[in-house]
Amino acid sequence: MGIRQIAASRLWGPLMAVALLLVALPSRAEYADVVLNKYAEKNGMRPVIFPHWFHRIRFRCKVCHFELGFEMRAGSNDITMGKIIDGQYCGMCHNNEIAWSVEHCDRCHSGRPGLKTRIYGGHETSGPSRW
Amino acid sequence: MIVGRISRAGLVSLVGMALLALSLSSGAEEGKKKERWKRFENDGLHDPGNPAIGELQWPGDAFEGFPMDNPDTGNQVDWVRALESGVIVPRTNLFPDTHIEVLDLDIIMDQTSTMPYVRFPHRAHTQWLDCSNCHDHLFVKKSGANPVNMFAILSGEYCGRCHGAVAFPLTECRRCHSVERNSFRGNFGAQEGPGRVYPPVMEQEVVN
Numbered sequence: 001m002g003i004r005q006i007a008a009s010r011l012w013g014p015l016m017a018v019a020l021l022l023v024a025l026p027s028r029a030e031y032a033d034v035v036l037n038k039y040a041e042k043n044g045m046r047p048v049i050f051p052h053w054f055h056r057i058r059f060r061c062k063v064c065h066f067e068l069g070f071e072m073r074a075g076s077n078d079i080t081m082g083k084i085i086d087g088q089y090c091g092m093c094h095n096n097e098i099a100w101s102v103e104h105c106d107r108c109h110s111g112r113p114g115l116k117t118r119i120y121g122g123h124e125t126s127g128p129s130r131w
Numbered sequence: 132m133i134v135g136r137i138s139r140a141g142l143v144s145l146v147g148m149a150l151l152a153l154s155l156s157s158g159a160e161e162g163k164k165k166e167r168w169k170r171f172e173n174d175g176l177h178d179p180g181n182p183a184i185g186e187l188q189w190p191g192d193a194f195e196g197f198p199m200d201n202p203d204t205g206n207q208v209d210w211v212r213a214l215e216s217g218v219i220v221p222r223t224n225l226f227p228d229t230h231i232e233v234l235d236l237d238i239i240m241d242q243t244s245t246m247p248y249v250r251f252p253h254r255a256h257t258q259w260l261d262c263s264n265c266h267d268h269l270f271v272k273k274s275g276a277n278p279v280n281m282f283a284i285l286s287g288e289y290c291g292r293c294h295g296a297v298a299f300p301l302t303e304c305r306r307c308h309s310v311e312r313n314s315f316r317g318n319f320g321a322q323e324g325p326g327r328v329y330p331p332v333m334e335q336e337v338v339n
Binding site for chain 1: 168169171173174175176177178181182183184186187188190193205206208210219221222223224225226229231258259260261263264287292293296297300
């Protein structure tokens, strides 16, 4: 085996590691951000970004996932503006009493066009395994 | 002569571009050092053209003074300690008649192959969640009766409904698998007495 081949074979591992790192790193969304785009873009609005982190500073999980009945699975809640204005889902708080009301469209409808409905930053998290 | 002039202009612009690139990269590096959380404009999710982007709170501002988790682990916030220490006081209910229950009961799960046993703390979970969020559609209320396994968890079932999605990620093996197999002498399942109290995440012993 020539020196060049050995060098190439030794470099292979690190190169693969760097390549994997580059594939693994593009996750930039904040952990647990949920994109809701079942109806938004079809109706000419940006997809909705729901930041879990922001809400859990102010509310325990149980408020939305027990009292308000949000299913714990991204995309499984049939949320429409009509329901929100009627006081369901987000509208339970976003009514100008507990939180700002629905006239601030762009605060929620803030995603890039084309985003799919799902939870972001979750399985893509690049946290090191500590055990 | 003309060639000389062009090359000189080219040289000047090259040096200028190099200096610009250098200042940009060092600026970006400085920003990177300071900022643990991505700015909305370049998080790949928010539309930078959204007129309301400046009205949104940035995690770095919101998490000021919070107990931290390791860099790149979930939100990088030790949520359990943030709650217990009173740094945050999130509401438990919106309706006045909602029954709030916190259960202080640890469960030791022994079906963990060669991994350390899992010590599940009800307390940390019920401070955030209602019993019905897990019982009985994810777990029946009987220790040993749930066929929990890592494959199901990694695909979003059982613990994986939250861990790996919103609660601390599945890379933190030992945060659940915390009981050494060869030193545990008690009974599996429900443990007597109050649940174990853990130090903040950043002070917990790292086992390699």
